[in-house]
Amino acid sequence: MITKKILIFGASGQVGRYCIRRFVKNNYKVIAVTRNSHKKGYILKTQAPIGYIDIIEANIFDEQKLKDLISSVDVCVNLIGILHEKGRISTFKNIHSVFPKKLAEICNFFNVKLVHISALGLENAHDSKYAKSKITGENSIRNILPSATIIKPSLVYSVDDNFTTKFMSLLSLLPIFPLYYGGKTKFTPIHVSELAELIFYVISKELYSKNIEALGPEILTFKDILRILMRCIKKKCILLPLPLPLAKGSAFLMNFLPNPPITIDQIKLLNYDNIKSEKGFTNFDIGCPSKIKFEEAVTKYAYNWTEGGQYSNFLKK
Numbered sequence: 001m002i003t004k005k006i007l008i009f010g011a012s013g014q015v016g017r018y019c020i021r022r023f024v025k026n027n028y029k030v031i032a033v034t035r036n037s038h039k040k041g042y043i044l045k046t047q048a049p050i051g052y053i054d055i056i057e058a059n060i061f062d063e064q065k066l067k068d069l070i071s072s073v074d075v076c077v078n079l080i081g082i083l084h085e086k087g088r089i090s091t092f093k094n095i096h097s098v099f100p101k102k103l104a105e106i107c108n109f110f111n112v113k114l115v116h117i118s119a120l121g122l123e124n125a126h127d128s129k130y131a132k133s134k135i136t137g138e139n140s141i142r143n144i145l146p147s148a149t150i151i152k153p154s155l156v157y158s159v160d161d162n163f164t165t166k167f168m169s170l171l172s173l174l175p176i177f178p179l180y181y182g183g184k185t186k187f188t189p190i191h192v193s194e195l196a197e198l199i200f201y202v203i204s205k206e207l208y209s210k211n212i213e214a215l216g217p218e219i220l221t222f223k224d225i226l227r228i229l230m231r232c233i234k235k236k237c238i239l240l241p242l243p244l245p246l247a248k249g250s251a252f253l254m255n256f257l258p259n260p261p262i263t264i265d266q267i268k269l270l271n272y273d274n275i276k277s278e279k280g281f282t283n284f285d286i287g288c289p290s291k292i293k294f295e296e297a298v299t300k301y302a303y304n305w306t307e308g309g310q311y312s313n314f315l316k317k
Contacts (some may be wrong), residue, residue, distance in 0.1 A: 002029045002052070006203070007069055009033045009060060009103075012040035014160040015117065017047050018196035019077065026204070031073060033058050037097050046224040060099055061089075063106075070106045075203055078103055083162065084132070084255070084263045092133035100137035101221040104144040113208055114148040115199060116141055120188075120213055121154070121274035128268045144199045145155060146209055149202050151195075153214035154274045156244030156292070158192040159301035171237050178242035178250070183223025186273040190216040191297050194283075194290040201288040213280040216290050222270065228295045232302035260265075 006023050010016050011032035015130065020030050030053045034040040037057040044055050058065045060080065070076055076098060087093045107114040118134050125131035140146050157164045166295055171177060198214055201207070218227070230237055242250075243266075251267050254260040276282060283290060 003027050004029065004075060005029045005073040006202070007033065007073040007076045008079065009077070010081070012044055013079055014158050014192050015079050015140070015156065015195055015199075016020045017160075017193050018158075019079070019199055020044070020047040020053065022196045022200045024052040024180065026200070028052075029068065030054070032035050033060070033069065034060065035059065036211075038091050054308055055281060061094070061102075063102065066102065066106050067110075070103075070112050071110045073112060075115065076107050077115045077117075077199065077203075079117050081117070081119070081134075081213070083089065085129075085261060090131050093136075096130070096133035097136040097140065101140035104141040104148060107148070107185055113203075114141065114145055116148055116150045116203060116291045117199075118150055118292050120152045120277075121269075121272050123154075123277065125272045128265050130137055130210045130265050130269060131266045138265075149210045149212065150200060151198065151202070151214050153190055153195050154216060155186040156192050156195055158224070159304075161192070164229060164239055165305075166227065168302060171226070172233055172235055172305045172307075174237060176238045176240050177226065178247060179223060179226075180240055180242060180247055180267055180270045181222075181244075183221055183226065183239065185270050186219050186220045187213040187222070187225065188275050189225070189294045190214050190290050191292040192291055195222060198283050198288050198290075201283075201286070205286075207271050207286060210286075211281060212281045212286065213276055214290075215276055215282050216292070216294065218293055220277055220294060225294070229302070230300065232295065232298050233305045234307070281312045 006028050007017055008030060012034050023030050030048060032044050032053055032055050034057060036054055039063050041055050080095060082095050083088060118138050122131040122134050139149055155163060195214055226239060247267050248264050251264045255263050
């Protein structure tokens with residue numbers, strides 16, 4: 001028996017797919033919004049039993065469509081975010097500031113609960129367009145809809161992410177890898193399954209009007225993370241500290257690629273720790289702790305980037 005209707009924006013991403021499976025397992029009906037149902041629909045259809053998911057193709061800037069969708073649900077979950085800008089529409093301002101504000105206005109009008117996923121470690125990154133747009137979006141939501149819950153995860157990872165998979169691809173090919181800011185930036189990586197569990201926990205326990213920092217069980221530096229990834233793919237690579245001007249220069253050139261490995265804005269973000277803030281209220285504080293350790297989880301899928309694949313050790317014997 002269906003108990004709640006959940007509207008998810010960004011449903012086809014790594015967090016969205018885990019959320020769908022978690023929700024329908026507990027008899028929630030999911031309305032999954034995607035910008036391209038022909039490309040993403042077949043993936044979304046496999047995430048839930050028939051009758052527990054509706055897949056809707058929509059332009060997120062179509063206000064009337066947003067009103068039609070939000071007016072018929074109990075909770076709206078916004079997972080949409082971008083790591084780099086592309087064109088005139090897919091900008092940090094539009095995706096992270098304008099769209100969340102419009103969602104908050106419509107949710108407020110129809111008295112629908114909103115769970116918004118932002119990011120951790122943004123407050124001090126005044127030189128980052130990504131960070132500023134995220135903070136603007138958070139402030140708009142909080143001013144318009146005080147009942148909203150904003151979840152701020154640290155680095156989210158899984159076999160479907162754009163972080164560990166990208167870096168393992170590069171580490172498997174390169175003999176030397178650049179180390180930004182000496183590799184000292186700190187992270188508290190959280191596995192996507194535990195972030196999805198937190199989102200479900202917030203909604204099922206009706207923990208609204210909160211800012212929650214979503215943390216993994218350990219603190220790792222950027223250098224720690226690279227070393228773990230190298231161990232997981234059984235590859236040795238020289239980690240070479242890179243002067244900031246040179247790092248920004250190489251990122252500027254990469255920005256012309258369709259999917260750049262790193263951008264100037266991301267290099268700016270790497271200058272700031274991605275850990276619990278001084279007065280942060282976390283998933284541990286609300287009784288939803290994360291337990292999966294980074295190396296333990298990455299080891300399970302890292303064989304995709306090892307020479308010889310999953311059974312290489314067996315074949316050598």
